Amino acid sequence: xxxxxxxxxxxxxxxxxxxxxxxxxxxxxxxxxxxxxxxxxxxxxxxxxxxxxxxxxxxxxxxxxxxxxxxxxxxxxxxxxxxxxxxxxxxxxxxxxxxxxxxxxxxxxxxxxxxxxxxxxxxxxxxxxxxxxxxxxxxxxxxxxxxxxxxxxxxxxxxxxxxxxxxxxxxxxxxxxxxxxxxxxxxxxxxxxxxxxxxxxxxxxxxxxxxxxxxxxxxxxxxxxxxxxxxxxxxxxxxxxxxxxxxxxxxxxxxxxxxxxxxxxxxxxxxxxx
Numbered sequence: 001x002x003x004x005x006x007x008x009x010x011x012x013x014x015x016x017x018x019x020x021x022x023x024x025x026x027x028x029x030x031x032x033x034x035x036x037x038x039x040x041x042x043x044x045x046x047x048x049x050x051x052x053x054x055x056x057x058x059x060x061x062x063x064x065x066x067x068x069x070x071x072x073x074x075x076x077x078x079x080x081x082x083x084x085x086x087x088x089x090x091x092x093x094x095x096x097x098x099x100x101x102x103x104x105x106x107x108x109x110x111x112x113x114x115x116x117x118x119x120x121x122x123x124x125x126x127x128x129x130x131x132x133x134x135x136x137x138x139x140x141x142x143x144x145x146x147x148x149x150x151x152x153x154x155x156x157x158x159x160x161x162x163x164x165x166x167x168x169x170x171x172x173x174x175x176x177x178x179x180x181x182x183x184x185x186x187x188x189x190x191x192x193x194x195x196x197x198x199x200x201x202x203x204x205x206x207x208x209x210x211x212x213x214x215x216x217x218x219x220x221x222x223x224x225x226x227x228x229x230x231x232x233x234x235x236x237x238x239x240x241x242x243x244x245x246x247x248x249x250x251x252x253x254x255x256x257x258x259x260x261x262x263x264x265x266x267x268x269x270x271x272x273x274x
Contacts, residue, residue, distance in 0.1 A: 014225050016076035019052035021208075021221050026115060028204035029144055029266055030055055033115055034062070036268060040140040042066065046109035048098040048131065048143070049073075049117020053081030053091075059113075060091035069107060071098050072117075099127035103134060110136040114143035116266070119178040125192045132193030132273050141194055141271040145179035147201060151265030154206060158222065158262065161246055162231050176227075185269060194271040202266045209251060209260035218251040218260045219244065 015022060023030075033055060043066055047056040050070030060068040070093045072078050078095045085091040094101065099121050103109075112131055121127040132139075149155040155177075172178060179185050182199045189197045209218025222228040223244065232240050254260050 013076045014229065016052060016074065016080045018221070018225050019054075019077075019080055021217075022052065022225065023054045024210075025206045025208055025221070026054070027207070029115060029202070029264075030058065032202050032204070032266075032268060033113065033142065033144060034058055036142055036270070037111070037113070039270070040111050040142065042109075042111035042140065044107060044109045044136075045069065045111045045113060046071065046098075046103075046131075046135075047117075048112060048114035049120070050081060050093065051077050051115075051117065053077075053084050053093060055113065055115050056081065056091055056093070057085050057088060060085065060088045064090055066090060067107065068092070069094060069103065069109070071096050071101050073097050099123070099130055101134075108134065108136040108139075110139045112139060112141050112143075116144055116146065116176075118143050119145050119176055120174045122174055124178070124188045128189060128192035128194065135273050137273065139273040141189070141269070141273070143269050144202070144266045145185070145269065146176050147265040147267055148180045149177060151203070151263065153262035154208075154226065154228075154264070158228060158247075158250070161243070161250060162228065179267065179269075182267060185267065189269075189271050193274050195274045197269070197271045200268045200270075202268050204264050204266070205261040206264040207259060207261045209255070210258060214255055214258055214260050215248060215252045219248050222247060222251070 045068045047070040050056050050072045053070055056068050056070035068091045078093050081093045186197050208221045251260050
């Protein structure tokens, strides 16, 4: 996995502490992926970059005869996932890098799934080739990834509050936007042992604030995880204080009926092991 985000360190700790907010913000996407699982026949699932376990646990609850294994590089997120799944006998979680992780025993997943967990591989062709090698013959692949920044307001509307980076980012570098180009995704999968590749666009609302004080909720969300939090961590105390006020005014302007949400756009990618 890439060190673009330090999932084994501070980033992992932050996302683990905020799992309730992240479950909420990704809720529409999770439901879309769960619907897509109905297009596959499977008895065992590998959830790649499972995070705090929301998708793994939802599958395990809905399909009690299916074995679900979630793998993530962050020990903090795996600890949360294990705690959340302690009463589900068909769900388990392992600490590891999915690009090299080898299952124990005879576990060979016939569905590999991921909610925005595949864009951080340093060598995506090698990573997907490895995952194909540990999957059952004919296994299915289902994952989501961001489309372009233009259809993701957390990178455009919210990101516009931040100064531009001194060097334009490489669109193919490991990170949130690494799989935005559908042709690149098709090339990666075709080169790594997968076929029948399809990408379907999916738009959803990313909820970042609600409850008794949705504005403070949204400010806390952006200040703790994601690109805004990363930028804020590098600011001086004075600059950060001023920025926080600007962020607060901005998110307040987006409140509708007690909810603050931003438009998000994903690819829903499906394929089959050759």
